Amino acid sequence: MMEHSLAHCRWILLQFIPGFIVLCISSGSIPASLSNASRLRLLDFAENGLTGKFPAENLGSLERLVRVNFDDNSLGSGKAGDLDSLSFLANCTNLEVLSFSRNSLGGKLPESIANFSTQLRIFTMGGNLIHGSLPTGIGNLVNLTNLGMEQNFIGGSLPDVIGKLYKLQGLYLNLNRFSGPIPTSLGNLTLVTRLFMEGNRFKGSIPPSLGNCKNLLILNLSSNNLDGIIPKEVIGLSSLSISLSMSQNSLTGSLPDEVGASVNLAELDISGNNLSGEIPITLGSCNSLVSLHLEGNEFKGEIPQSLEKLRGLEEMDISQNNLSGQIPEFLGKFGALKHLNLSQNDFEGELPREGIFLNASGVSILGNDKLCGGIPELLLPACSSRKPHSSRGLLAPKVIIPLTCAIAVIIALSCLVTAHSMMKKSKGRLVTSSSYKDSYASVSYSELVESTNGFSVDNLIGSGSFGSVYKGVLGTNGMVVAVKVLNLQQHGASKSFIDECKALRSIRHRNLLKIITACSSVDNKGNDFKSLVFNFMKNGSLDPWLHPREGSQTQRLSLIQRLNIAIDVASALDYLHDDCETSIVHCDLKSSNVLLDEDMVAHVGDFGLASLLLEASTNQTMSAGLKGSIGYIPPEYGMGCQASILGDIYSYGILLLEMFTGRRPTDDMFKDGLSIHQFTAMAFPDRVMDIVDTSLLLIETDEVNDDVKYSNDIKERPKAGHKDIGQVNARGLEECLVSVMQVGLLCSAISPKERILMNVVVNKMNAIRDSYLKLTKKTKFVT
Ligand SMILES: *[C@@H]1O[C@H](CO)[C@@H](O)[C@H](O)[C@H]1NC(C)=O
Ligand SMILES: *[C@@H]1O[C@H](CO)[C@@H](O)[C@H](O)[C@H]1NC(C)=O
Ligand SMILES: *[C@@H]1O[C@H](CO)[C@@H](O)[C@H](O)[C@H]1NC(C)=O
Ligand SMILES: *[C@@H]1O[C@H](CO)[C@@H](O)[C@H](O)[C@H]1NC(C)=O
Ligand SMILES: *[C@@H]1O[C@H](CO)[C@@H](O)[C@H](O)[C@H]1NC(C)=O
Numbered sequence: 001m002m003e004h005s006l007a008h009c010r011w012i013l014l015q016f017i018p019g020f021i022v023l024c025i026s027s028g029s030i031p032a033s034l035s036n037a038s039r040l041r042l043l044d045f046a047e048n049g050l051t052g053k054f055p056a057e058n059l060g061s062l063e064r065l066v067r068v069n070f071d072d073n074s075l076g077s078g079k080a081g082d083l084d085s086l087s088f089l090a091n092c093t094n095l096e097v098l099s100f101s102r103n104s105l106g107g108k109l110p111e112s113i114a115n116f117s118t119q120l121r122i123f124t125m126g127g128n129l130i131h132g133s134l135p136t137g138i139g140n141l142v143n144l145t146n147l148g149m150e151q152n153f154i155g156g157s158l159p160d161v162i163g164k165l166y167k168l169q170g171l172y173l174n175l176n177r178f179s180g181p182i183p184t185s186l187g188n189l190t191l192v193t194r195l196f197m198e199g200n201r202f203k204g205s206i207p208p209s210l211g212n213c214k215n216l217l218i219l220n221l222s223s224n225n226l227d228g229i230i231p232k233e234v235i236g237l238s239s240l241s242i243s244l245s246m247s248q249n250s251l252t253g254s255l256p257d258e259v260g261a262s263v264n265l266a267e268l269d270i271s272g273n274n275l276s277g278e279i280p281i282t283l284g285s286c287n288s289l290v291s292l293h294l295e296g297n298e299f300k301g302e303i304p305q306s307l308e309k310l311r312g313l314e315e316m317d318i319s320q321n322n323l324s325g326q327i328p329e330f331l332g333k334f335g336a337l338k339h340l341n342l343s344q345n346d347f348e349g350e351l352p353r354e355g356i357f358l359n360a361s362g363v364s365i366l367g368n369d370k371l372c373g374g375i376p377e378l379l380l381p382a383c384s385s386r387k388p389h390s391s392r393g394l395l396a397p398k399v400i401i402p403l404t405c406a407i408a409v410i411i412a413l414s415c416l417v418t419a420h421s422m423m424k425k426s427k428g429r430l431v432t433s434s435s436y437k438d439s440y441a442s443v444s445y446s447e448l449v450e451s452t453n454g455f456s457v458d459n460l461i462g463s464g465s466f467g468s469v470y471k472g473v474l475g476t477n478g479m480v481v482a483v484k485v486l487n488l489q490q491h492g493a494s495k496s497f498i499d500e501c502k503a504l505r506s507i508r509h510r511n512l513l514k515i516i517t518a519c520s521s522v523d524n525k526g527n528d529f530k531s532l533v534f535n536f537m538k539n540g541s542l543d544p545w546l547h548p549r550e551g552s553q554t555q556r557l558s559l560i561q562r563l564n565i566a567i568d569v570a571s572a573l574d575y576l577h578d579d580c581e582t583s584i585v586h587c588d589l590k591s592s593n594v595l596l597d598e599d600m601v602a603h604v605g606d607f608g609l610a611s612l613l614l615e616a617s618t619n620q621t622m623s624a625g626l627k628g629s630i631g632y633i634p635p636e637y638g639m640g641c642q643a644s645i646l647g648d649i650y651s652y653g654i655l656l657l658e659m660f661t662g663r664r665p666t667d668d669m670f671k672d673g674l675s676i677h678q679f680t681a682m683a684f685p686d687r688v689m690d691i692v693d694t695s696l697l698l699i700e701t702d703e704v705n706d707d708v709k710y711s712n713d714i715k716e717r718p719k720a721g722h723k724d725i726g727q728v729n730a731r732g733l734e735e736c737l738v739s740v741m742q743v744g745l746l747c748s749a750i751s752p753k754e755r756i757l758m759n760v761v762v763n764k765m766n767a768i769r770d771s772y773l774k775l776t777k778k779t780k781f782v783t
């Protein structure tokens, strides 16, 4: 056991709270001394070439374990008994993630999984050699969001209790030996987005109750022994957007008209069944389709004209049916079409000579004896009688010309409209919208009293160095606002308050909190009263997101969310520093001054307040409150320096370190000269992973919940085997975090001269995000 830089290891992190130990084991077995690490919470040994027994025995004493990940190793003998030791994990009552996908573990899943922690959210064991059946005790694990069992030899019927796991979002049962019917209780899983059941021996019919899974994005039932009809409830699930696959079964009946409800569906594959009847006209409504597979059925009749709306098709296979009539011209107009298979049908007439039909290797027409024409490479007979075509040909000019004109007009119009709305939008980013203008300058003290229930405690949403903030609803237009009542120590504050607020109001940026209006008055006790009214931010301030209170259920921020917020804040500061008529110093940047709207876009609040209050005050020296907040104040302010943009940059650097270490700059550990800057500098760069916010690592290593990682683009979805579960590119993650910490360190340099300007920060942070996104994309989708 040796301590090492993570850069030399695969992905190994043993984490103690509050300390960390990094082990580097590139192969071999797991040290028995692990069982003494009683404070261990995170155990991640993925991709390490580990051999030997699954070390559950050593883990039973580690009651604080939250996450255990042994994905992609060579643990186990492939024989019975490999999993018996899992029963020891029943002691780990905090366990949320248990993952040992792609090892060599054999034997059966023990009944004792029934005694696992009910905290378990993610349980994955795909790609092993597990036999036997799924114990009914699985029904106890009611907090499971992901259950991955793909690519094993698990058989028997799928127990009904699966319907009790009502929080499931991903259920991966594919490539096993499940038999018997698909349980109706699956319809209980209303949150499930990904349901993979392909490659089993399920028989009987598809339960219509699956239509209750209103969040399904992808459903794969291919390669089973299913019969009966396609329930209209299932084919009509409008949530399906990635793929619906029922191929290679024995389904009968027609393709229900309800298929037209799947307007977002990218892939439909019902090939290799005994489906009959005509292709429904409603299929034309599925205009997101990229891939359509109807081959190997008994469909008859013509290709409906409505399919001309499927312009995004790249792949269309309708071979081996009993389809007839002409090949419609519109197929030649599908610009994206790369593969068209019309073989083994009964089509007739002339083949179009456009688009896909010009590429002999992209189109298959074999086994249609009545076709003629087309490019010579297709070796079709010339069309002797042009009859079938000529009837259409005569009509064509009359129809086509007005139609093209109409289309041109429509296109021109829609261009105008989009251009107009784009102009509006881009203006809206920086310029006030007129409704705000109208409501300005008209708010009175009594209106504010009314809108905030008399500044009641229930409405209080925060307080800071500049004053208290209340939530209110403006009577005039019902707009939800945040009212900041300024803390005025001195009487006789500037009479030009409203003018100055107006000036502040002209400062606009999408990442600055909008000032809607202001109020300067005298309160009911005769004291000066000044307040500012802002847009209300639904997700509150960044602070509780970074430091949730003990026991609170706040969702933690992912790496990408943190990067986005950091870029938003940097953009706002860059704007204040560089793009305003005179540079504006914020003076009080901190996590509680960064507010998040409903889309988690960050808006910096309290900008300009320092200068506004400073001018308003008769006292020339800045009071502590006006200089910023403890922990974020640059060292030079203490030496009597003027507030400056370099001071803001320091505060930004501290904020960045806070966001990624999860520690407040005022944390108890930062005393006796140790600051968050030094704490980070000491770990930089080799031990950065040791000081990163634990919750960030937890999230980044359980990617499965993260639907944004999948694109609706069919080519980017993960292939069977679902290698994406619980996997993360450790090197990429580390590189990203090292770069972020470096920016944080540069910005919070003790010497103001060493700090980097905000425009440089914005560029660097954008580059970090881009390269991280590129990396995750690559490792996620290439299998
Ligand atoms: C665990 O700790 C005890 C006492 O602290 C020690 O005697 C024992 O050898 C340790 N076990 C392992 C496997 O290191
Ligand atoms: C489970 O916990 C109990 C007490 O908390 C302990 O005595 C026992 O040794 C633990 N079991 C294992 C397998 O470590
Ligand atoms: C679960 O734990 C209880 C009590 O510890 C025990 O009696 C029971 O046998 C366990 N169940 C299984 C299936 O192991
Ligand atoms: C379906 O879910 C409900 C709770 O939402 C549960 O009470 C019921 O037992 C479940 N049904 C089945 C068959 O699991
Ligand atoms: C569905 O299952 C089939 C058969 O195993 C497979 O070929 C296909 O790629 C799967 N589709 C998706 C989207 O997973």
Ligand SMILES: *[C@@H]1O[C@H](CO)[C@@H](O)[C@H](O)[C@H]1NC(C)=O
Pocket (backbone or CB within 6 Å): 295, 296, 319, 320, 341, 342, 343, 344, 364
């Ligand atoms: C077209 O379909 C036929 C019959 O289903 C099949 O034999 C042939 O390989 C397919 N052609 C291509 C290029 O996929």
Ligand SMILES: *[C@@H]1O[C@H](CO)[C@@H](O)[C@H](O)[C@H]1NC(C)=O
Pocket (backbone or CB within 6 Å): 298, 300, 322, 324
């Ligand atoms: C195909 O359709 C024709 C008439 O449309 C019919 O005579 C023939 O039996 C059908 N073939 C199959 C295999 O269904």
Ligand SMILES: *[C@@H]1O[C@H](CO)[C@@H](O)[C@H](O)[C@H]1NC(C)=O
Pocket (backbone or CB within 6 Å): 338, 339, 359, 360, 361, 362
């Ligand atoms: C023709 O189709 C084949 C197979 O889809 C494709 O590889 C090739 O690029 C296409 N050629 C042209 C000129 O589009």
